[in-house]
Amino acid sequence: MTNKTGNTEAGFGVCGITPDAMAMRDMLLRNAMGASIYAQHAYEAFRTLKATIEGKTPFRITDLDKLYWFAGQCGVNTKATPDQVALWLSDFLMYELHRGYEEPSRIIEVFAPSVRQKVWRDLAIYPAGTLHEIKDAVASCLINVNGDFISLVRKCLRLGITTIYGAQIGIDMVQDILFGTPMPHEVEVDLGILDPDYVNIVFNGHEPWEQVTKAISGFSTEAVFKVLGGTLEPLASAIKAAKIKGIVALVNCATLATGSHDYVTVSLAKELIKRDILIVSGGCGNNGLEVAGLCNLDAIQVAGPGLKEICGTFKIPPVLSFGTCTYTARISMLTTALANHLGVDSADLPAAVTAPQYLEQKATIDGMFALAYGLYTHLSPTPPVAGGRELVKLLTEDMEGLTGGKIALGDDPLEIAIGIEEHIKKKRAKIGLN
Numbered sequence: 001m002t003n004k005t006g007n008t009e010a011g012f013g014v015c016g017i018t019p020d021a022m023a024m025r026d027m028l029l030r031n032a033m034g035a036s037i038y039a040q041h042a043y044e045a046f047r048t049l050k051a052t053i054e055g056k057t058p059f060r061i062t063d064l065d066k067l068y069w070f071a072g073q074c075g076v077n078t079k080a081t082p083d084q085v086a087l088w089l090s091d092f093l094m095y096e097l098h099r100g101y102e103e104p105s106r107i108i109e110v111f112a113p114s115v116r117q118k119v120w121r122d123l124a125i126y127p128a129g130t131l132h133e134i135k136d137a138v139a140s141c142l143i144n145v146n147g148d149f150i151s152l153v154r155k156c157l158r159l160g161i162t163t164i165y166g167a168q169i170g171i172d173m174v175q176d177i178l179f180g181t182p183m184p185h186e187v188e189v190d191l192g193i194l195d196p197d198y199v200n201i202v203f204n205g206h207e208p209w210e211q212v213t214k215a216i217s218g219f220s221t222e223a224v225f226k227v228l229g230g231t232l233e234p235l236a237s238a239i240k241a242a243k244i245k246g247i248v249a250l251v252n253c254a255t256l257a258t259g260s261h262d263y264v265t266v267s268l269a270k271e272l273i274k275r276d277i278l279i280v281s282g283g284c285g286n287n288g289l290e291v292a293g294l295c296n297l298d299a300i301q302v303a304g305p306g307l308k309e310i311c312g313t314f315k316i317p318p319v320l321s322f323g324t325c326t327y328t329a330r331i332s333m334l335t336t337a338l339a340n341h342l343g344v345d346s347a348d349l350p351a352a353v354t355a356p357q358y359l360e361q362k363a364t365i366d367g368m369f370a371l372a373y374g375l376y377t378h379l380s381p382t383p384p385v386a387g388g389r390e391l392v393k394l395l396t397e398d399m400e401g402l403t404g405g406k407i408a409l410g411d412d413p414l415e416i417a418i419g420i421e422e423h424i425k426k427k428r429a430k431i432g433l434n
């Protein structure tokens with residue numbers, strides 16, 4: 001059967017929906033699940049901040065500087081006691097989560113690059129609060145509500161943007177306020193750390209080596225600034241001098257759908273650092289990178305010559321482990337700070353994102369944000385959209401002319417690395433770097 005898009009593999013649905021719209025409806029619904037879990041996490045974090053001030057939790061405010069800084073950025077009155085400021089901040093963040101369509105998001109205004117905000121307005125993807133966008137996305141997935149795949153893609157991009165700014169940045173900052181801002185510290189990883197004299201709770205299983213490996217974990221935007229001496233200039237200079245060709249955010253799960261455990265993730269990371277590409281990593285798959293020894297100082301030896309020099313100077317590994325996938329917001333804040341420092345739009349950065357063995361919907365909603373943010377976004381395994389040819393073309397080709405970002409596919413680590421490196425070279429040339 002041939003449909004009007006020329007697709008011979010899939011026909012119209014009984015309601016008349018095209019294969020493109022059907023595939024995008026499925027993808028949107030999956031992403032709404034990812035956005036929902038972040039929204040749920042955000043709601044609990046904001047509620048916990050308030051309950052802490054009311055004496056209803058065992059926690060306390062740990063990072064006062066972060067409280068006053070973040071509250072000030074959010075436009076909250078900071079001329080008051082820490083408890084009062086924290087209460088107002090909690091109320092503001094709850095409001096932001098529910099914010100309607102009429103007014104722009106304060107967090108987007110402050111934390112998103114200004115060029116991006118215009119792009120998002122021009123494309124009609126500037127979002128409302130996370131809860132409204134989830135509601136709109138899910139409502140659009142019922143039969144006969146929305147059969148236009150481009151409209152559904154727009155809703156998915158809106159969802160990605162609001163998940164970062166309405167939920168994830170608030171989560172990360174509130175958790176910093178309560179528990180302290182992460183700083184790099186040495187940890188032991190792998191199954192060798194299990195203690196036979198205790199009940200050991202394993203929350204995430206990875207390759208079962210019975211050995212102990214060291215990793216440096218706990219990077220954050222603040223930690224990167226601190227390591228570099230309080231400014232991003234050393235990083236910007238290293239990029240300009242091509243000692244670091246570019247940066248890749250590797251945010252990942254650990255599916256077995258495309259190969260053995262962590263194989264694509266670890267192999268890709270090795271290929272990238274060999275090419276002088278710095279990795280910032282987060283997500284469960286990040287643990288695979290730690291176990292593989294790529295997050296400790298010994299890994300400097302397997303980096304390319306330029307990256308080796310920079311990592312050696314600042315005593316950092318070539319893979320900076322940020323922690324969980326919820327810390328994607330921190331990575332976005334660091335990326336925005338770097339774009340501002342270099343004076344370029346985020347879409348013009350020599351940077352890319354990869355989720356080389358993603359599994360869960362939190363990873364795909366992060367990928368949707370990266371697409372809206374203007375980044376080359378590699379996903380493996382291929383999301384279930386291949387039945388929609390026009391949709392695949394939009395996501396993998398035409399999107400570049402809209403947001404600046406595009407989705408790249410492929411399961412082979414070497415080919416993925418080559419694709420990322422080519423993209424980084426193209427972006428370097430665009431901003432006048434060799």
Ligand code: SF4
Pocket residue numbers: 251252253254282283284285325326358359360361362363
């Ligand atoms: S989305 Fe992936 S990285 Fe994040 S919690 Fe789920 S499995 Fe882990």
